[in-house]
Amino acid sequence: MSELKHTALHEEHAALGASFTDFGGWDMPLRYVSELAEHRAVREAAGLFDLSHMGEVWVSGPDAATFLNTALVGNLAVIAVGKAKYSLIVNEQGGIIDDLIVYRIAETRYLVVPNAGNAPTVVAELTARAAGFDVEVVDASADTSLIAVQGPASEAILLDMVREEDRQAVIDLPYYAWVAVKSGDIDAALGGGAENTAVVDGAGGSIDVLLARTGYTGEDGFELYVPNDRAAEIWRLALSLGEPRGLIAAGLAARDSLRLEAGMPLYGNELGLDTTPFEAGLGPVVSFKKDEAFVGRAALEAVKEAGANRVLVGLRGAGRRAGRGGYAVHAGGAQIGAITSGQPSPTLGYPVAIAYVDPAFAEVGTAVEVDLRGKLEPFEVVALPFYKRNN
Amino acid sequence: MSTVQAGLRYSVEHEWVNAESPVAVGVSQVAADALGEVVYVDLPEVGAQLTAGQVCGEIESTKSVSELYSPVSGEVVEVNDAVVADPALVNADPYGAAWLFKVAVTEEGPLLSAEEYASQNDATVA
Numbered sequence: 047m048s049e050l051k052h053t054a055l056h057e058e059h060a061a062l063g064a065s066f067t068d069f070g071g072w073d074m075p076l077r078y079v080s081e082l083a084e085h086r087a088v089r090e091a092a093g094l095f096d097l098s099h100m101g102e103v104w105v106s107g108p109d110a111a112t113f114l115n116t117a118l119v120g121n122l123a124v125i126a127v128g129k130a131k132y133s134l135i136v137n138e139q140g141g142i143i144d145d146l147i148v149y150r151i152a153e154t155r156y157l158v159v160p161n162a163g164n165a166p167t168v169v170a171e172l173t174a175r176a177a178g179f180d181v182e183v184v185d186a187s188a189d190t191s192l193i194a195v196q197g198p199a200s201e202a203i204l205l206d207m208v209r210e211e212d213r214q215a216v217i218d219l220p221y222y223a224w225v226a227v228k229s230g231d232i233d234a235a236l237g238g239g240a241e242n243t244a245v246v247d248g249a250g251g252s253i254d255v256l257l258a259r260t261g262y263t264g265e266d267g268f269e270l271y272v273p274n275d276r277a278a279e280i281w282r283l284a285l286s287l288g289e290p291r292g293l294i295a296a297g298l299a300a301r302d303s304l305r306l307e308a309g310m311p312l313y314g315n316e317l318g319l320d321t322t323p324f325e326a327g328l329g330p331v332v333s334f335k336k337d338e339a340f341v342g343r344a345a346l347e348a349v350k351e352a353g354a355n356r357v358l359v360g361l362r363g364a365g366r367r368a369g370r371g372g373y374a375v376h377a378g379g380a381q382i383g384a385i386t387s388g389q390p391s392p393t394l395g396y397p398v399a400i401a402y403v404d405p406a407f408a409e410v411g412t413a414v415e416v417d418l419r420g421k422l423e424p425f426e427v428v429a430l431p432f433y434k435r436n437n
Numbered sequence: 438m439s440t441v442q443a444g445l446r447y448s449v450e451h452e453w454v455n456a457e458s459p460v461a462v463g464v465s466q467v468a469a470d471a472l473g474e475v476v477y478v479d480l481p482e483v484g485a486q487l488t489a490g491q492v493c494g495e496i497e498s499t500k501s502v503s504e505l506y507s508p509v510s511g512e513v514v515e516v517n518d519a520v521v522a523d524p525a526l527v528n529a530d531p532y533g534a535a536w537l538f539k540v541a542v543t544e545e546g547p548l549l550s551a552e553e554y555a556s557q558n559d560a561t562v563a
Contacts, residue, residue: 390499
C-alpha cells in the first residue's frame with residue numbers, strides 16, 4: 047500500500063483527537079468524537095470540514111469556455127462570472143469519469159473541482175482534451191486547501207470570520223456562487239498569542255479566501271479555498287468563532303450520512319465509469335443544446351433516445367435494519383436492483399438507501415424487499431432527497 | 438486507544454465473557470470503537486442454544502454492520518433489554534451497562550486473557 051497523503055490540516059485533526067481513514071489515497075478524519083453529534087451539529091448549527099483532499103484545477107486562456115464545453119457535458123460558456131455549476135466529465139461511452147463543481151472566475155478563467163481520488167485522472171483527461179485549444183490546464187490541488195462551514199449557522203459564522211467591508215458580500219452571495227473576500231485580522235481574532243500566530247512563520251493579518259456558497263450536506267453552507275500555508279489559521283478562526291454558535295469539527299462519516307439524506311450521489315457509490323448521467327438521474331446536467339461535440343455526446347444521445355435500463359431511486363426501510371452498499375433489491379420474487387449507499391438516517395430515524403433498480407419498479411410507493419444478509423426485509427421506493435431543509 | 442478491561446476473557450471475534458455463572462457476554466471496546474456509533478443490536482432470544490464460534494446476532498452502526506459470534510456454547514438465560522432499547526450503550530459502557538446476554542455455559546470456545554487480547558489488538562489493559 048502506498049503512503050497516504052496528508053492535508054495541510056492533518057495536525058489540527060490529530061490535536062482534536064480524530065480517527066482517520068483512507069479516502070481516495072488521503073488520510074482523512076472519519077470522526078472526531080461522535081459522527082452522530084457531528085451530523086446533528088450540521089443540521090442544527092454548523093460543522094467544519096477539511097475537504098483539502100479534493101482537487102483544484104485551473105483552466106485559463108482565450109478558449110477556456112469552448113474548451114470546457116467540449117471536455118464536459120454541461121454548458122459552461124453560459125454561466126456568469128461569479129457563478130458556479132455542477133457538471134460531469136464522461137468518456138466516449140458516456141461513462142462518468144467524475145462529477146465536478148466548475149466556478150467561473152473570469153471570462154477566460156475557470157476553477158474545476160474534482161473528487162480526491164479522481165483528481166489525477168481528471169487533470170490528465172482535461173490536459174489531453176485541451177489539445178488544439180488556446181488554454182492552460184494547471185493542477186493546483188497540492189497547494190490548495192478547502193475548508194467547508196456547513197449548517198444553518200454558517201452565514202453568521204462567516205460574517206464573524208470575514209473583515210467588516212466584506213460582510214455584505216457574504217450576505218448577498220447566492221447559492222452556487224463565489225466571491226473573493228479577506229478574513230478578519232488573524233492576530234486580533236485568535237488573540238495574537240505565540241500559540242496561534244506561530245501556526246506559520248510570518249502569518250497573521252488578513253487571509254485571501256475564495257468563498258463559495260456550495261456544499262454537500264443539504265444545508266446552507268460555504269466552502270473556503272485558501273493556500274495551504276494559511277489553512278490552519280482559517281481552520282482555527284472558524285473553530286474559535288464558530289464554537290459559540292454550536293460549530294464543531296465534522297469528519298467524513300458525518301459528511302457521508304449528510305449527503306445521503308440530501309440524496310446527493312457519491313462517486314464510487316452511485317457514480318462510476320459504468321454509469322451514465324441518465325441512469326444516475328443527472329440527465330439535466332447534460333446539455334445537448336450547446337453546439338460543441340463534447341466527449342461522449344454521441345453515446346449519451348443514444349442512451350437518452352433508448353432510455354436507461356436502470357434508474358436511481360430512494361428506499362425507506364420499514365424496520366430498523368439498514369440496507370448497505372451492494373445489497374440486492376427484490377420485487378415479485380426476483381432481483382430488480384442493488385443498493386449503492388445506505389444506512390440508518392440520523393435525522394429521520396429510519397433506514398434510508400439509494401439503489402439502482404429496474405425502471406418498472408422505480409415509481410414512488412412501490413413495495414420492494416432488500417436482502418439483509420439472507421433475510422428479505424420490506425422497503426418502499428420514496429422520493430429523493432430523503433431530507434430537505436425548511437428555508 | 439481502546440482499552441481492554443482486566444478480569445474479563447475475550448474471543449478473537451471481540452466478544453468478552455465475565456467470570457460469573459451464568460456468564461455475561463458483551464463486545465470489547467476495540468470492537469465498539471471500530472464499529473462507530475451503534476444504532477441497532479440484534480440478540481439471540483432467551484432459550485436459544487448457542488454454539489461457540491457461531492453467529493448469534495448482529496451489531497449495526499451508522500457506518501457498518503458486524504456479526505456477533507458467541508464466545509461460548511450453552512443456553513441463553515437472559516437478554517439485556519436496556520441495550521436493545523439504547524444501543525449507544527455499546528459505545529458508552531461496553532464492559533458494563535452494555536452486557537448483551539447471559540449464557541448457562543456447557544462449553545467454552547477459545548478465549549484469551551485480557552493481556553493476550555490487548556496485545557493482539559494494539560490496546561491497553563485498564
